[in-house]
Amino acid sequence: KQEVTQIPAALSVPEGENLVLNCSFTDSAIYNLQWFRQDPGKGLTSLLLIQSSQREQTSGRLNASLDKSSGRSTLYIAASQPGDSATYLCAVKDTGNQFYFGTGTSLTVIP
Amino acid sequence: DTAVSQTPKYLVTQMGNDKSIKCEQNLGHDTMYWYKQDSKKFLKIMFSYNNKELIINETVPNRFSPKSPDKAHLNLHINSLELGDSAVYFCASSLRGAGGREQYFGPGTRLTVT
Numbered sequence: 228k229q230e231v232t233q234i235p236a237a238l239s240v241p242e243g244e245n246l247v248l249n250c251s252f253t254d255s256a257i258y259n260l261q262w263f264r265q266d267p268g269k270g271l272t273s274l275l276l277i278q279s280s281q282r283e284q285t286s287g288r289l290n291a292s293l294d295k296s297s298g299r300s301t302l303y304i305a306a307s308q309p310g311d312s313a314t315y316l317c318a319v320k321d322t323g324n325q326f327y328f329g330t331g332t333s334l335t336v337i338p
Numbered sequence: 339d340t341a342v343s344q345t346p347k348y349l350v351t352q353m354g355n356d357k358s359i360k361c362e363q364n365l366g367h368d369t370m371y372w373y374k375q376d377s378k379k380f381l382k383i384m385f386s387y388n389n390k391e392l393i394i395n396e397t398v399p400n401r402f403s404p405k406s407p408d409k410a411h412l413n414l415h416i417n418s419l420e421l422g423d424s425a426v427y428f429c430a431s432s433l434r435g436a437g438g439r440e441q442y443f444g445p446g447t448r449l450t451v452t
Contacts, residue, residue: 261381271373271441273382318381326381326443 229254231319233329240307241337248302248332250317255295258320262291262302264313265331271316275302307336341365342444344429350450351419358405359414359447361429370412371430371441372404381428387412416449424451 230253263271275291283292290303317329369388401417429444
């Protein structure tokens with residue numbers, strides 16, 4: 228069974244810093260990996276999607292990488308802002324319709 | 339025993355029709371969601387709903403509307419279907435305020451508009 232973990236569980240940084248969130252998964256037979264953010268009381272907002280054949284995706288200040296063989300993905304956030312404060316989740320999709328979510332990283336960006 | 343179920347599993351219909359997809363959860367959750375997965379397998383939230391608040395993703399056309407007859411059901415109605423509506427639609431549920439890991443997803447409904 229796929230297990231997805233995220234480190235760290237919580238992170239607090241001053242505004243303007245660059246930061247990296249980590250996601251690891253146990254089964255490399257994935258279809259894709261997606262990064263989400265969740266704001267309190269709301270559903271998931273999609274950030275980046277990496278197909279299993281891809282190595283990275285970029286959107287604005289966000290960059291996500293994927294190393295399938297080692298079972299790792301990172302989300303890099305450049306020049307963090309207070310509005311980036313949220314819980315960040317990675318989710319692995321298998322070749323069926325199963326999603327396996329990570330444990331989440333709670334990010335606080337201090338003004 | 340299914341936690342989150344959706345019907346139908348497959349739906350093929352013509353442009354201009356109105357259709358509904360049903361979702362039911364037996365987990366006692368108070369919040370339900372609808373997601374759309376596009377052709378690139380990108381999962382995007384459409385709605386989140388509990389008995390107090392409906393949050394709509396502003397990019398969702400108003401042809402889409404959620405209907406909740408009770409806490410255990412959140413159906414998706416789509417009016418005047420368009421070709422671009424073809425996708426897989428996922429329902430999910432959780433306790434209000436739960437993290438994404440605690441969202442339970444249904445098996446998906448593949449909608450094809452011809």
